Amino acid sequence: MTKRVGILTAGGDAPGLNAVIRGFGKTAIWHYGMQLIGFLDGIKGLVENRTIDLNGNALSGILTTGGTILGTSRDKVHKYVRDGQAVDMVPTIVENYHSDGLDALVMLGGGGTAKNAKRLSDAGLNVITLPKTIDNDIAGTDTSFGFATAVEIATDAIDRLHSTAHSHHRIILAELMGHRAGWLTLAAGLAGGADVILIPEIPYSVEAVAAKVHERMERGSTFSVIAVAEGARDQNDKADYDAARLLVDKAGSSEARRAARAHLANVEDSQREHTFKLARDLETTTGLESRVTILGYVQRGGAPCSTDRLLATRLGATAADLVMEEVFGVLVAARGDGAEAVPLSQVAGKLKTVPLDHDWVQTARKIGVGLGD
Numbered sequence: 001m002t003k004r005v006g007i008l009t010a011g012g013d014a015p016g017l018n019a020v021i022r023g024f025g026k027t028a029i030w031h032y033g034m035q036l037i038g039f040l041d042g043i044k045g046l047v048e049n050r051t052i053d054l055n056g057n058a059l060s061g062i063l064t065t066g067g068t069i070l071g072t073s074r075d076k077v078h079k080y081v082r083d084g085q086a087v088d089m090v091p092t093i094v095e096n097y098h099s100d101g102l103d104a105l106v107m108l109g110g111g112g113t114a115k116n117a118k119r120l121s122d123a124g125l126n127v128i129t130l131p132k133t134i135d136n137d138i139a140g141t142d143t144s145f146g147f148a149t150a151v152e153i154a155t156d157a158i159d160r161l162h163s164t165a166h167s168h169h170r171i172i173l174a175e176l177m178g179h180r181a182g183w184l185t186l187a188a189g190l191a192g193g194a195d196v197i198l199i200p201e202i203p204y205s206v207e208a209v210a211a212k213v214h215e216r217m218e219r220g221s222t223f224s225v226i227a228v229a230e231g232a233r234d235q236n237d238k239a240d241y242d243a244a245r246l247l248v249d250k251a252g253s254s255e256a257r258r259a260a261r262a263h264l265a266n267v268e269d270s271q272r273e274h275t276f277k278l279a280r281d282l283e284t285t286t287g288l289e290s291r292v293t294i295l296g297y298v299q300r301g302g303a304p305c306s307t308d309r310l311l312a313t314r315l316g317a318t319a320a321d322l323v324m325e326e327v328f329g330v331l332v333a334a335r336g337d338g339a340e341a342v343p344l345s346q347v348a349g350k351l352k353t354v355p356l357d358h359d360w361v362q363t364a365r366k367i368g369v370g371l372g373d
């Protein structure tokens with residue numbers, strides 16, 4: 001019997017989403033003879049049952065395009081915000097899945113999507129997820145599509161910042177994305193030759209960063225380029241942040257959880273400008289003029305690089321194999337040159353951060369890059 005499959009993209013967009021839709025779709029439709037529909041705008045479209053037909057020509061010309069042809073959103077299936085209220089939409093989604101005659105649902109997303117997918121899988125749906133994020137923070141997979149492209153973009157930016165920092169004898173701090181993980185900043189910082197790299201996993205002190213800048217000045221380098229992860233914190237801020245997070249994790253009642261979340265949001269808000277604060281502190285300590293460049297959404301936009309196109313295409317094709325074999329409740333993880341099905345229970349709710357003994361960390365230390373500790 002012909003299998004009918006739904007596909008969606010959820011969470012923040014990342015380069016390579018369209019390449020996965022294409023890789024999955026071509027394999028599913030042309031190789032296995034399945035039918036494919038797309039849900040628009042992520043979980044929102046799944047709840048509202050807004051779909052498009054992806055058979056025919058819809059998959060042509062999208063390998064190289066940025067963003068997602070399906071649109072995306074950051075909703076949660078069990079706490080879907082409608083008219084200001086958080087509603088459990090899992091039953092509605094289950095109903096839509098059956099009324100659309102689906103045999104499987106393929107979800108492209110990051111950590112949040114893995115949690116959504118696990119809930120749908122627990123509710124009896126045949127779900128497969130694929131690892132999307134520029135942050136590279138999804139547990140269970142070697143890497144995620146979008147990451148390699150973001151590293152390219154951020155490396156190019158760091159390269160460019162070098163010549164202007166050098167010309168003006170300035171410190172330039174480049175703030176990179178990555179949420180609570182330092183993969184993107186560490187990779188691009190190393191590839192771009194940053195003098196200091198600050199990541200969430202290693203809380204920094206202004207004194208240690210300033211010492212590295214001074215060390216360079218003594219050697220005749222009157223400029224420094226610093227790659228700062230958006231989630232990096234100085235040691236004091238980190239202690240406040242961790243305490244606020246612990247309150248959220250430990251909160252028993254929903255009332256306590258609401259209060260703890262509000263407190264965490266306040267702490268996050270007060271730390272939002274941390275890169276500018278560090279720049280001011282360094283200017284005072286070192287006497288060098290300091291400037292900040294926030295790379296922001298540039299890191300997520302535009303065409304995927306060739307590494308991501310290849311990864312996206314082969315993971316997409318493997319996902320179609322898994323639908324055919326009826327292997328569900330899994331993430332299609334990148335493993336070396338191949339792919340592996342990892343149960344969602346080993347992925348959902350877990351964050352892959354940079355281990356302190358990781359080779360990239362050790363390499364940075366060996367070549368004299370300051371890590372702020």
Ligand code: F6P
Pocket residue numbers: 012074110133134135177178179230300
């Ligand atoms: O997870 C991807 C990511 O780009 C993070 O690096 C960043 O913190 C976040 O998304 C930004 O999210 P939003 O698109 O909701 O502003």
